[in-house]
Amino acid sequence: MRQIEASTITQTVEKLCIDANYFLGQDVIDALERSLKTEEFCIGQRIIRDILENARIAREELAPLCQDTGFTVVFVELGQEVEIVDGNLKEAITKGVSQGYTKGYLRASIVKDPLKRINTKDNTPPFIHIDAIQGKQLKLTIMCKGSGCENMSRHIMLTPAQGRKEIVDFVVETVVRGGGRPCPPLIVGVGLGGTFEYSAYMAKKSLLRPVSSHHPEPHIKELEEELFEKVNNTGLGPQAWGGRATALAVHVETCPTHIASLPVAVNIECHSHRVKTVTL
Numbered sequence: 489m490r491q492i493e494a495s496t497i498t499q500t501v502e503k504l505c506i507d508a509n510y511f512l513g514q515d516v517i518d519a520l521e522r523s524l525k526t527e528e529f530c531i532g533q534r535i536i537r538d539i540l541e542n543a544r545i546a547r548e549e550l551a552p553l554c555q556d557t558g559f560t561v562v563f564v565e566l567g568q569e570v571e572i573v574d575g576n577l578k579e580a581i582t583k584g585v586s587q588g589y590t591k592g593y594l595r596a597s598i599v600k601d602p603l604k605r606i607n608t609k610d611n612t613p614p615f616i617h618i619d620a621i622q623g624k625q626l627k628l629t630i631m632c633k634g635s636g637c638e639n640m641s642r643h644i645m646l647t648p649a650q651g652r653k654e655i656v657d658f659v660v661e662t663v664v665r666g667g668g669r670p671c672p673p674l675i676v677g678v679g680l681g682g683t684f685e686y687s688a689y690m691a692k693k694s695l696l697r698p699v700s701s702h703h704p705e706p707h708i709k710e711l712e713e714e715l716f717e718k719v720n721n722t723g724l725g726p727q728a729w730g731g732r733a734t735a736l737a738v739h740v741e742t743c744p745t746h747i748a749s750l751p752v753a754v755n756i757e758c759h760s761h762r763v764k765t766v767t768l
């Protein structure tokens with residue numbers, strides 16, 4: 489067994505939270521620059537330039553990319569030959585989020601109870617997904633996700649008879665209904681298949697892929713390209729001021745499902761796409 493100390497996990501998560509909020513990924517910057525070339529409206533071009541300038545200021549002055557520093561989702565791939573010592577995994581991750589949001593001067597945005605609405609003051613708890621994998625490695629991926637875009641996400645249980653057209657219509661309708669509230673240009677994550685809850689998990693997990701990467705299955709890649717084209721033909725554009733650059737990418741993930749089911753989840757992500765990964 490390979491031993492990893494809980495304190496190492498805490499320090500790693502602390503740094504990931506700060507880095508995710510200060511440094512926009514190069515894949516997002518590249519996608520924004522590509523969208524600038526295809527955006528036809530001058531207001532849209534101006535907004536994309538402002539987003540790129542905002543990312544430069546955040547990077548150089550070590551400031552958060554957005555005032556909504558998000559809730560923290562942690563995707564864990566835990567090798568079966570890894571033993572966590574001197575603590576437990578979930579507590580170590582939670583402590584790392586608390587330290588990261590406190591030391592990084594990041595806004596605490598979590599309330600302890602959905603009805604009582606009392607702030608926990610350190611952005612905990614994070615929302616943790618753990619996958620058991622082969623090997624001796626521990627991979628930690630942090631997503632700091634704003635609520636403006638999360639709130640525009642939707643889910644539907646289609647029937648198999650409905651199929652591809654209804655999937656496309658639902659995704660496009662979801663983007664149009666969101667308007668400017670999720671801060672386009674967006675990254676649209678789609679989960680197809682599985683169960684009610686698993687499709688939502690896949691939609692979120694699809695956002696971890698490098699922006700604009702495609703699904704390896706040709707028919708899913710084709711669906712991603714069709715959705716990307718249709719979303720960008722809605723005319724919403726950056727911040728819904730009109731234009732072509734409504735989305736930077738559409739990512740679709742799929743998995744097996746029941747013969748009578750076709751779950752579809754759409755997880756909307758804004759341009760402030762804060763994802764960082766470390767493998768220990």
Ligand code: SF4
Nearest residue numbers: 554634636637671758
């Ligand atoms: S949707 Fe994204 S860019 Fe808009 S306020 Fe929320 S975190 Fe910031």
